[in-house]
Amino acid sequence: MPIFMDRHDIPEEITAAHVAQMHREDLKIEHLYGCKGMTYWCDEKRRTAFCLIAAPNRKAIQDMHNHAHGDVPHRIIEVESAIVESFLGRIEDPEKSKKTELNIINDPAFRILMVINVDRKFFKGLVRDQLLKESRESIATIQFLVQRFLGRVVRQGTYKFLVSFNSVTAAVHCAQALHAKIRPKNGLSPSIGLYAGVPVTDKDGIFEDTIKKAEHFSDMGSEKILLSSEVKELYESENQNIILDSEFMKALSSREEGFVIALMDCMGKNWQDPYYGSKDLSKDLGYSKSQLYRKMLSIIGKSPNNFIKEYRLNKAKQLLHKDTKTISQIAYSTGFNSPAYFSKCFMDTFGILPSDYMRLYVA
Known part of the structure; x- marks a missing residue:
């Protein structure tokens, strides 16, 4: 049976105890609609509640809630239990709450997501054995x-990780430790983005908005750890205003x-167009060329200009890993008009020719 997560935006007067009561009312009549309530999350601070329910379809969930207490969810998405557990840490009620009659779970589904890209800025003189050793060490770290x-x-991929944290302090301290541990080793450069959010928004996927924004931060390739203003404020609040x-x-x-x-969305749509340049980017973003610069x-x-070029070259690196296209095909498909110019830019940026780079990664 499919599993769904729904979202309820709860009024100010509703508490975790009220949500627990509504959950109990759902469980009393769930069998009438072929549903099985697995667990729920309640966030009194952000005024949200989320239910995890096995059900034949979305309508069955709406009808069950409507019959039980009249609080119909604002949004329902289909999810996978393993993914829910990896983001939120559980897919059933905590043991402690099971022992209470009302089963109050004042546990927010708000999470801090971290996206880590681990890559090299320069590859000159690197051999395959060294690369594999670095990869194993980075993954282990x-x-x-x-x-x-x-x-x-x-x-988890070879060089990219998506990680979920309950605690903003833990997320920030982990990012700092990763930056310190990986960065000095053999020219490796972790690019880390932190963003916070809830599992169900207007998107179809769980944490889809938050993942996208954390990925955008990480994909910027910044020398520093990039984090949202909300993550900063939460961290400083939890740590007695210690400044990052x-x-x-x-x-x-x-x-x-x-x-x-907006910048990353523009690049995501236009990076394959060889005629898309800084003038087009400034127009799309609503800035003059000097303002954008x-x-x-x-x-x-x-x-x-440098950002657009590096964005395309990083896309080219991803395609070189796959080994499904020739270097010329990759050059044209990543917005370069000439394979020769592509090879020159790749060499100038990474210290290695595309053909040699491919040999490093493809057995």
């Missing part, structure tokens, strides 16, 4: 530190966050 700071790996170290971390303002998200230099430390 990330896994160890995530576990140490009570995070949960949701998704600006040498290694950059908290973006709400306006800067909006700019970064100053803003990008201030936020990410790169000019628009």
